Amino acid sequence: MSDVTVPSRIGPYLVERRLGAGGMGEVYLAYSVAGEPVAVKVIRPDRTDPHTRARFEREAAIARTISGTGRVARFIEADPFAEQPWLAMDYVPGRPLSDVVKDQGALSAPLVASLGALLAEGLAAVHSAGLVHRDLKAQNVVLGDFGPVIIDFGLGAFVGASKGSLTQAGVVIGTVRCMPPEQALGELGVTQAADVYGLGTVLLYAATRHYPYDGVRWEAVAAQVVNPEISPDLSGLPDELAPIVRAMLAHKTEDRPSLEEVTRQCADLMRLLGTSPARARRALIQETTAQGHPTMVQPQPDGPMLDRLDSLERLLREESALPGGNIPAQLPGGESGPDIPAESSPPPVPVSSQRPEPGNGSPAGPGPQRGRPPASLRVAEKLRERYAAGPTLTWPKR
Numbered sequence: 001m002s003d004v005t006v007p008s009r010i011g012p013y014l015v016e017r018r019l020g021a022g023g024m025g026e027v028y029l030a031y032s033v034a035g036e037p038v039a040v041k042v043i044r045p046d047r048t049d050p051h052t053r054a055r056f057e058r059e060a061a062i063a064r065t066i067s068g069t070g071r072v073a074r075f076i077e078a079d080p081f082a083e084q085p086w087l088a089m090d091y092v093p094g095r096p097l098s099d100v101v102k103d104q105g106a107l108s109a110p111l112v113a114s115l116g117a118l119l120a121e122g123l124a125a126v127h128s129a130g131l132v133h134r135d136l137k138a139q140n141v142v143l144g145d146f147g148p149v150i151i152d153f154g155l156g157a158f159v160g161a162s163k164g165s166l167t168q169a170g171v172v173i174g175t176v177r178c179m180p181p182e183q184a185l186g187e188l189g190v191t192q193a194a195d196v197y198g199l200g201t202v203l204l205y206a207a208t209r210h211y212p213y214d215g216v217r218w219e220a221v222a223a224q225v226v227n228p229e230i231s232p233d234l235s236g237l238p239d240e241l242a243p244i245v246r247a248m249l250a251h252k253t254e255d256r257p258s259l260e261e262v263t264r265q266c267a268d269l270m271r272l273l274g275t276s277p278a279r280a281r282r283a284l285i286q287e288t289t290a291q292g293h294p295t296m297v298q299p300q301p302d303g304p305m306l307d308r309l310d311s312l313e314r315l316l317r318e319e320s321a322l323p324g325g326n327i328p329a330q331l332p333g334g335e336s337g338p339d340i341p342a343e344s345s346p347p348p349v350p351v352s353s354q355r356p357e358p359g360n361g362s363p364a365g366p367g368p369q370r371g372r373p374p375a376s377l378r379v380a381e382k383l384r385e386r387y388a389a390g391p392t393l394t395w396p397k398r
Helices: 050-063 097-104 109-128 163-167 172-176 193-208 218-226 242-248 259-272 277-288 303-321 375-386
Strands: 013-021 025-031 037-043 075-079 086-090 141-144 147-150
Touching: 013 037, 013 303, 050 075, 097 141, 097 193, 097 277, 109 147, 109 193, 109 259, 109 277, 141 277, 147 277, 172 218, 193 242, 193 259, 242 259, 259 277
Parallel strands: none
Antiparallel strands: 013 025, 025 037, 037 086, 075 086, 141 147
């Protein structure tokens, strides 16, 4: 994709470059006004029906409360009601596990056990907040100086949002190979056991360079995943790891271990293999961290980007003084803003568990109200009112 297609700005973040793309949308390296690097993900338009937006808003609000782990990239903020929803998370320097395995080969059993214990601990904190990642795979585990970190958390709200999600072109093969049977069958209320299965596919790939099921077409892969008579392919898996991974990939959710059991079993295995969890973690970092690799370094804004950030800081101050908070069509100095009319590009709506009071014409939250809200904010208010989220979604009566 050429640079001309990279947006100048997403919400309050100034975009430097495109990092990649996936089934959910585009990923960009961007900076806050203070110069903090963040990963901003813009969601594909075909994933943004009102039900999914409402669910994402609810889960994003909860995601900001997760604590007790450094194994999940920190959720910063999001706007689920933008024309194209976006979310910002910590930028994690490092390489995806999929790239590490491709470049360096399969990991040894002690390192895979360390990977499993560390990620299971991180996921346990996510689950304690009542959330499920839903899209665990080798591409979503980044290895760096801190060890493994799970990224793309928050995008789970868009995964499996409808039974038709399996038919999205370009999405399925990378996901279906790591998807538990219940999710491949289109069940919407997947449980924490789905992440145990997903983590099992990650460990299997790390140890063998292949997934439990594979095929040329996603339909063939899905047919294997949902068939209880077809066992996962564990060829090449070291005997020491086989009991743990096999249990994690059990067809029935109730047959899979808990994350606490995975952590304990992986720790026991490390000791059985002659090392300790702490030493195995250090070895995992040493063997998977490519010294001098550009992605291992936290990015810093250069001179031109610093000038753009100065302009953005002035622009944000000006926006806060505009009636209704409308965004000018251009950034200072002639720099183009988003390629949509200013009226439909409001300032970002911070994720919050608060909801607007029905009929008051303004979003909930502190601060003065100035003028008529922009069009997309008015739409967001209507959507929030219509799909008001409590513990479960409340659908309007027909």
